[in-house]
Amino acid sequence: MSESAKVVPIRRGRRSPSKPEAERLREQVGHLEDQLRRLEARRGAADREGLMVALARLFQEGLRGLRWETVARAWAAAYFSWHSEEVDDFGFDRKFTETLRPMFEFLYTVWWRVEANGLEQVPGRGAGLIVANHSGVLPYDGLMINVAVRHEHPARRDCRMLALDMFALLPFLAPMLQKSGAVRANQENGERLLRKGELVGVFPEGVKGVGKRFKDRYKLARFGRGGFVRLALRTGAPIVPCAVVGAEEIHPLLAKADILGRPLGFPYFPITPTFPLLGPLGFIPLPSKWSLDFADPLPMEGYGPDAAEDPILVNRLSEQVRGTIQKMIDGRLARRRSIWFG
Amino acid sequence: MSRIAVTGTGSFLGGRLLRRLAEHEPERIVAVDVSAPPPALGVGYRPLDLTEPASDEALLHVFREERVDTLVHFAFLTNPRRDTSFAHELESIGTLSLMAAAAAAGLKRVVMRSFTAVYGARGQNPNFLTEARPLQPNAALSWVRDKLEAEQHAASFARRYPELSVTVLRFAPLFGPELRTFYTRVFDKRLVPMLMGFDPLVQLLHPDDALEAALRALERDVRGAVNIVPRAPIPLGALLHLAEKVPLPVPHPLAYAACEALWAAGVTEAPGGFLDYVRYQFVADGAHAERELGFRARYSSRDALMAYLRYRHPDSASLREATV
Numbered sequence: 001m002s003e004s005a006k007v008v009p010i011r012r013g014r015r016s017p018s019k020p021e022a023e024r025l026r027e028q029v030g031h032l033e034d035q036l037r038r039l040e041a042r043r044g045a046a047d048r049e050g051l052m053v054a055l056a057r058l059f060q061e062g063l064r065g066l067r068w069e070t071v072a073r074a075w076a077a078a079y080f081s082w083h084s085e086e087v088d089d090f091g092f093d094r095k096f097t098e099t100l101r102p103m104f105e106f107l108y109t110v111w112w113r114v115e116a117n118g119l120e121q122v123p124g125r126g127a128g129l130i131v132a133n134h135s136g137v138l139p140y141d142g143l144m145i146n147v148a149v150r151h152e153h154p155a156r157r158d159c160r161m162l163a164l165d166m167f168a169l170l171p172f173l174a175p176m177l178q179k180s181g182a183v184r185a186n187q188e189n190g191e192r193l194l195r196k197g198e199l200v201g202v203f204p205e206g207v208k209g210v211g212k213r214f215k216d217r218y219k220l221a222r223f224g225r226g227g228f229v230r231l232a233l234r235t236g237a238p239i240v241p242c243a244v245v246g247a248e249e250i251h252p253l254l255a256k257a258d259i260l261g262r263p264l265g266f267p268y269f270p271i272t273p274t275f276p277l278l279g280p281l282g283f284i285p286l287p288s289k290w291s292l293d294f295a296d297p298l299p300m301e302g303y304g305p306d307a308a309e310d311p312i313l314v315n316r317l318s319e320q321v322r323g324t325i326q327k328m329i330d331g332r333l334a335r336r337r338s339i340w341f342g
Numbered sequence: 343m344s345r346i347a348v349t350g351t352g353s354f355l356g357g358r359l360l361r362r363l364a365e366h367e368p369e370r371i372v373a374v375d376v377s378a379p380p381p382a383l384g385v386g387y388r389p390l391d392l393t394e395p396a397s398d399e400a401l402l403h404v405f406r407e408e409r410v411d412t413l414v415h416f417a418f419l420t421n422p423r424r425d426t427s428f429a430h431e432l433e434s435i436g437t438l439s440l441m442a443a444a445a446a447a448g449l450k451r452v453v454m455r456s457f458t459a460v461y462g463a464r465g466q467n468p469n470f471l472t473e474a475r476p477l478q479p480n481a482a483l484s485w486v487r488d489k490l491e492a493e494q495h496a497a498s499f500a501r502r503y504p505e506l507s508v509t510v511l512r513f514a515p516l517f518g519p520e521l522r523t524f525y526t527r528v529f530d531k532r533l534v535p536m537l538m539g540f541d542p543l544v545q546l547l548h549p550d551d552a553l554e555a556a557l558r559a560l561e562r563d564v565r566g567a568v569n570i571v572p573r574a575p576i577p578l579g580a581l582l583h584l585a586e587k588v589p590l591p592v593p594h595p596l597a598y599a600a601c602e603a604l605w606a607a608g609v610t611e612a613p614g615g616f617l618d619y620v621r622y623q624f625v626a627d628g629a630h631a632e633r634e635l636g637f638r639a640r641y642s643s644r645d646a647l648m649a650y651l652r653y654r655h656p657d658s659a660s661l662r663e664a665t666v
Contacts, residue, residue: 072532072588079589083541085580085644090469091543093577169465169622171539171594175577178541188468 051081083179090193092158093179100180107140108147111287112246115342116148118294124155127194127237128297130201131228131321133220133329134209136247137270139167140285142182145201145242148292160193161201162186164210187231194235201242204228204318211256211268217248218333220326226311226318233308233317238297241321243328246290249339251275289342293328344450345370346560347410349392349440350417352377354521355455355513355549359416359556360385372408374401375417392417392436393428401443412560413444415454418492420516421524422485422612429484434491441499445506452496453559456512458545458569460490463622469543470627473512473567483615493567500565509559510567514626517546517646519653524611526650529585536578538591542623543575548641548649555637564634569626573642578620581647594621 054070054077061070084095108114122128132145142161149159162185163177183189185202193200203209208221232239251272260269275282298321307313336342346363350356351373360379363371368384376391388404391397404410417436423429437454444452461471462479477493479486493510500508517526528534547570555570582589592600594617602614631637641649 076583076586076588080579080583083577083579083583085576085584087543087577087580089574091575091577165466171537173539175539175541175579178543179577183469184466186466186468188470188472192470 051077054078087179090160090181090183090189091178092160092181096179097181104143104147105151108144108151111285112144112250112290113342114144114148114246114290114292116152116292116294119148119153121240121294121297122149122153122157122199123238123240123297124153124157126197127235128199128240129190129194129228129232129237130159130199130240130242130294131325132201132203132242132244133218133325134203134205135212135217135244136285137210137251137253137272138285139163139177139182139203139210140250141244141247142201142203143180144247144290145244145292146181149199157199159199159201162190162203164203164206166207187227190228190231191235194231194237200237202228202231204322211270212248212253213256214248214252214254218245218329220322220329223318223322226314229314229317229321230308232298232300233303233314236300238299239317239321240297241295241324241328243293243295243325243332244290245293245329245332245336246288246339249288250285252286288339289336291332291342293332295324295328344411345372345386345409346412346414347372347374347405347408348414348416349374350415350455351375351379353416353418354420355516355552355556356416358549358553359414362553362557363414372404372410374404392439393431397436398439398442401439402446405443405447405449410447411449412451413440413449413453414556414560415440415452418455418457418489419485422616424608426484430488430491433488434495437492438495441495441508445499445503449506451560451563452506452508453556454492454496454508454510455556456493456510456567457486457489458512458514458571458624458626459486459619460493460512461624461626462486463542463618463624465622467623467625469623470625471569472627473569473630480615480618483613483618485613485615507563507565509564511555511559512567512569512626513552513555514545514547514569514571516549516552517643518549518649521549521650527611529587529650530654532588533590534582534587535590535592535597536582537594537597537617537621540594540621541577541579542621543625544578544581544620544623544643545571545575545625546581546643546646547572547639548646551639551641554640555631555635558635558637562635568631568634569628570631570637571626571628571639572646573639574644575625576643576647580644584644584647585651 054074057070058074061067082096082099084093087093122130130145132141135141146159146161149157158181161182163182165184167177168174168184190200204223205221206224212221251270253270253272255271256268257271258268272282348356348360348371351360352375360371360373361383364383364385372386372388373379374388374390376389378387379385386408390400390404415437418433419429460477460479461475464478477490479490481487496508496510500506515525551572552570598614598617601610601617604610605613
């Protein structure tokens with residue numbers, strides 16, 4: 001106690017003469033801190049500022065001579081503007097899908113006026129395997145099934161499409177498919193998604209379907225080797241057959257030039273009335289009227305654990321699904337009066 | 343007393359593993375490397391060059407004299423060498439010598455490092471590669487060919503000597519503080535070239551997770567290959583975004599040619615064959631490690647990148663973290 005009593009006056013004695021200087025220093029520190037905070041805020045704002053601000057800056061500077069920094073910032077903002085860093089294990093990027101949604105919805109409601117029937121057959125929760133016919137040169141049919149389930153099904157589910165290797169290898173298309181939730185079609189990927197309880201879409205015709213000549217339209221090709229049935233049997237996911245009508249007419253495939261396709265990594269080079277004749281305009285799909293019909297789900301329980309290894313059973317189920325889809329297509333075609341108006 | 347021999351103690355991961363092993367019983371550890379470990383660790387040291395022609399016999403001596411019963415083989419090159427014959431002698435032939443000596447000396451256990459890159463980046467890969475997947479790397483790339491051969495030598499000895507338990511740890515590409523490799527140096531520049539129209543998922547493994555997995559593998563007796571991967575993969579583009587890079591997309595036919603030419607000219611650090619790994623996916627599945635080793639990564643790929651960025655650019659990364 002006596003010690004502290006001694007110490008206190010000494011400290012007071014040392015402190016009092018430098019008091020004005022301490023005040024001055026404190027003021028200086030406060031000033032510098034303010035400045036630092038302002039700089040950091042500006043820096044943080046520059047990090048967060050979106051594409052529009054970066055472009056505005058670019059435009060503003062364009063008149064006076066561009067600086068590398070502004071161009072680099074605008075370019076990086078433009079490049080990364082659609083992507084997010086948050087993706088699932090398969091690369092599904094919700095932000096990317098949200099960005100493209102207006103375009104998908106335009107295609108769905110205005111361009112192809114898609115009519116979805118029987119969506120209530122798609123399970124609202126848990127695993128399910130939508131099996132559909134494939135057509136249209138580019139995988140728009142998968143996209144439209146996706147939009148239908150996402151927007152018209154009461155559970156608003158995401159349908160994960162199993163995409164052909166051919167599409168999953170093409171530059172630009174590959175990352176687009178991945179970010180919109182598609183994965184490469186193989187047993188491992190399908191099984192993993194179904195076991196997670198996801199809704200999965202598959203086109204068993206594969207390249208034979210999507211690259212069908214116009215004269216063969218709506219005649220279902222062989223359903224692969226029944227891989228989709230084995231997938232369903234192994235995971236117990238019900239199969240929901242789906243018939244897509246209208247997609248055959250979006251890019252009528254008149255001929256296939258294999259010699260041109262091979263070097264580009266495409267199994268065939270499509271020749272349609274508009275491509276390659278009209279150049280990039282040939283990529284615009286024709287506005288046919290579409291319908292999606294979903295049939296009653298085929299339950300896969302009760303077949304036993306080894307059913308997936310029984311080729312006869314697998315083939316029988318595969319043919320059953322194929323027959324169901326062909327019947328739905330034929331019925332829809334019989335009722336259709338116009339390709340363009342349904 | 344059983345003793346552990348560790349190779350590749352001069353490497354990033356091998357050196358750190360040696361330090362972790364030396365924390366408890368340094369007298370049980372023998373470093374076998376061309377360069378001596380820090381004396382302060384108190385571990386044994388036997389200078390030995392795996393690229394020497396008679397290294398198998400010398401190794402056998404070391405194993406017998408030091409009464410080694412466990413070998414930890416981490417002598418692998420992360421950066422591609424222009425001197426491909428040196429890399430081949432060290433990795434492929436070096437592993438062959440080590441396995442021969444281990445079998446002859448009657449060792450009980452070998453834990454060897456490998457790379458998920460040995461699966462090969464292929465368009466046909468499933469999204470998650472399991473250990474059962476056949477290894478099909480790009481045969482033109484000698485860097486990965488040597489790793490594949492090392493694994494094949496290890497597997498063949500494991501088959502012939504059932505009493506020898508061999509674990510191969512296939513680590514995803516390491517990324518983290520203090521690590522300097524040809525692919526981390528890409529992140530030192532503002533402008534980063536990338537393949538136009540490709541954005542595969544990649545895995546970046548934090549070195550702390552890699553060490554944790556290696557220590558667990560030493561504790562348990564697991565045979566065969568085990569993938570050691572981070573918690574979640576991340577798209578390559580997102581890495582560049584997080585690191586605030588300016589992407590420079592290059593069409594892939596041009597990129598392969600340019601990369602090969604620049605490597606031949608001595609300008610860049612890696613040959614064109616590595617571009618496969620930024621074009622296609624080689625994401626490995628960590629379920630086997632979780633089941634057999636009880637190992638689950640603490641860090642995601644994103645965490646590993648952020649840890650590296652904080653280490654390289656302390657101010658910028660912290661700001662970025664604050665704004666996310």
